[in-house]
Amino acid sequence: MTEGNRWEPTPGQGGPLPSSDALESLARTYIAAETAAPSDAPQADIRRYRAIWISDVHLGTRGCQAGPLLDFLRHTESGVLYLVGDIIDAWQMRKSWYWPDRHNEVVRLILRKARQGTKVIYVPGNHDEFFRDYTRLSLGGVTLLEDTVHTTRDGRRFLVIHGDVYDGVVTYARWLAYLGDTAYHWALRLNTLFNLARRKLGYPYWSLAAFLKHRVKNAVSFISNFESALAEEARERGLDGVICGHIHHAEMRDVDGVLYANDGDWVESCTALVEHDDGSLALLHWAEERGMDFHELNG
Numbered sequence: 461m462t463e464g465n466r467w468e469p470t471p472g473q474g475g476p477l478p479s480s481d482a483l484e485s486l487a488r489t490y491i492a493a494e495t496a497a498p499s500d501a502p503q504a505d506i507r508r509y510r511a512i513w514i515s516d517v518h519l520g521t522r523g524c525q526a527g528p529l530l531d532f533l534r535h536t537e538s539g540v541l542y543l544v545g546d547i548i549d550a551w552q553m554r555k556s557w558y559w560p561d562r563h564n565e566v567v568r569l570i571l572r573k574a575r576q577g578t579k580v581i582y583v584p585g586n587h588d589e590f591f592r593d594y595t596r597l598s599l600g601g602v603t604l605l606e607d608t609v610h611t612t613r614d615g616r617r618f619l620v621i622h623g624d625v626y627d628g629v630v631t632y633a634r635w636l637a638y639l640g641d642t643a644y645h646w647a648l649r650l651n652t653l654f655n656l657a658r659r660k661l662g663y664p665y666w667s668l669a670a671f672l673k674h675r676v677k678n679a680v681s682f683i684s685n686f687e688s689a690l691a692e693e694a695r696e697r698g699l700d701g702v703i704c705g706h707i708h709h710a711e712m713r714d715v716d717g718v719l720y721a722n723d724g725d726w727v728e729s730c731t732a733l734v735e736h737d738d739g740s741l742a743l744l745h746w747a748e749e750r751g752m753d754f755h756e757l758n759g
Contacts, residue, residue, distance in 0.1 A: 508537045510613060511735040515544035515622065515705025516725035518587065519563045520553040526562035528730045528747040533569045538734070541570070541578050542610070543602075544705040544723060545585025545622030552587075574601030583607055585622035585706060609699065614739030616700040618721070619693065623704035626689040683709055687722075691715035703733060710743050 514532075518524045552558075574580040580602045584591040595604045607621040686707055694702040701719030710724030710731040721741060724731030730747035746752075 506535055506537055509734040510538065510737055510739075511540040511542065511610060512536060512538040513542040513544050513620070513703055513705075513721075513723040513733040514726065515585065515723050516546040516708055516727060517566070518546060518549040518552070518725075518727050519566060520549045520559055521727075522558055523727045524549075524563065525726045525730050525747070526560070526566055528750070528752050529726045530562060530565055530569065531750065531752070532730075532732065532744075532746045533566070533573070536732075536734075537573075538578060540610070541573060541580045542608075542620055542703070543570070543580065543582040544620060544703065545583055545624070546587040546705065547582070547585075548588045550588055550590055571600050571602070579603075581605055581608060581620075583620055583622055586624035610703065612735055612739040612741070613737065616719075616739065618719070619690075619697060619699050619702045621690070621693075621702065621704055623686065623690055623706035623722075626686060626693065683707055687711070687713075687715055687720050691718040691720045694718050694720075710745070712741065712743055 514529075517529060519526070570580060582591065582602050582604045583606070584595070584604065591604055592606060595606045597604055607619060610618045610620050612618070690702045690704055694700070695716075695718050699718075701721060703721045703723065705723055705725065707722065708725040708728055710722055710729055710733075712719070712721045712733070714720070719741075721733055721743075723733035724743070729745065730752075732744045732746060733741060734744055735741055
C-alpha cells in the first residue's frame with residue numbers, strides 16, 4: 461500500500477504485482493516529494509563521469525549501506541546511470557518490513573537524476589525480479605530492460621546484465637538460493653555485531669562476510685565459474701566485455717580476451733564502476749576513498 465510518499469506492502473505477503481500505472485503513479489509521488497529539495501553538494505565537489513554502474517543495493521534490508529550510497533549519489537553525475545539489479549530486495553521484504561527514510565531518499569535521488577536529464581537504465585536482478593514483468597517500460601523516467609549493451613567513448617561494447625541467470629543455484633535450485641540468502645543475511649547481522657566490537661576497540665570497519673566468502677574454496681570456485689560464464693556470453697554475442705553484479709564481488713579483469721567487470725555492491729564493499737570521458741573504466745571503492753564509517757553513515 462502507499463502512505464503519503466512511502467510505499468509499504470503488506471509484510472509477509474507477496475501479493476499481486478502492481479500495475480505499470482500504479483508504479484508510474486508511485487514514481488511521480490516520489491518526484492513531487494523531492495522537487496523542492498535544495499542542492500545536496502557544492503558543484504565543485506561533484507565528480508562527473510560518462511557512465512556509472514551500481515548494483516546490489518538491497519533497499520528494504522538492514523544490510524543496505526544507504527548512508528554511503530546517498531553520499532555517492534549526491535557527489536557524482538553521469539550521462540547514464542545503470543542500476544544493475546537487486547536495487548530493491550523483495551525476497552527479504554516479503555519476510556519482514558524494513559524501509560527507513562534513507563531508503564526513500566535513495567529512490568528520490570535516483571528519480572531526481574532522471575528528471576534532471578540523466579539517462580537511468582534499470583536492469584533487474586533476482587531480488588527485484590518482479591520488475592522484469594515491466595521491461596521495455598519507462599517509469600518515472602527510469603527505463604527497465606532485461607539486459608542492454610553499452611558502448612564506451614573508445615568504441616568498446618559491453619553487455620550489461622545482472623548475472624543471476626548464470627548462477628545455477630538461483631536458476632535451478634530456487635529453494636537453495638532462498639536458504640543461502642537467509643544464511644547470508646544472518647552473516648551480515650553477525651558482521652554488524654563484530655564491527656561494533658571492533659569500533660569500541662578503535663579498529664576500522666572490516667567485512668567478516670566478505671572475508672569468509674573469499675576464503676571458502678567453494679565460494680572462490682563459484683566466483684571464477686561465474687566470471688567465465690559471463691565472459692563467454694559476451695564473446696558469443698560478439699561484444700568486448702560484460703558488466704554485471706549479483707555476486708557482491710567487485711572485479712575488473714581480462715578473461716580470455718574479454719573484459720569482465722563487476723560493479724560490486726552496497727552491502728559489504730560500497731563500490732561502483734565508472735566510465736571516464738576517454739572511455740576508460742574504473743572501480744570506485746567509495747566508502748574507503750571517502751574515509752567513511754559505515755555505522756555512523758548508515759545509522
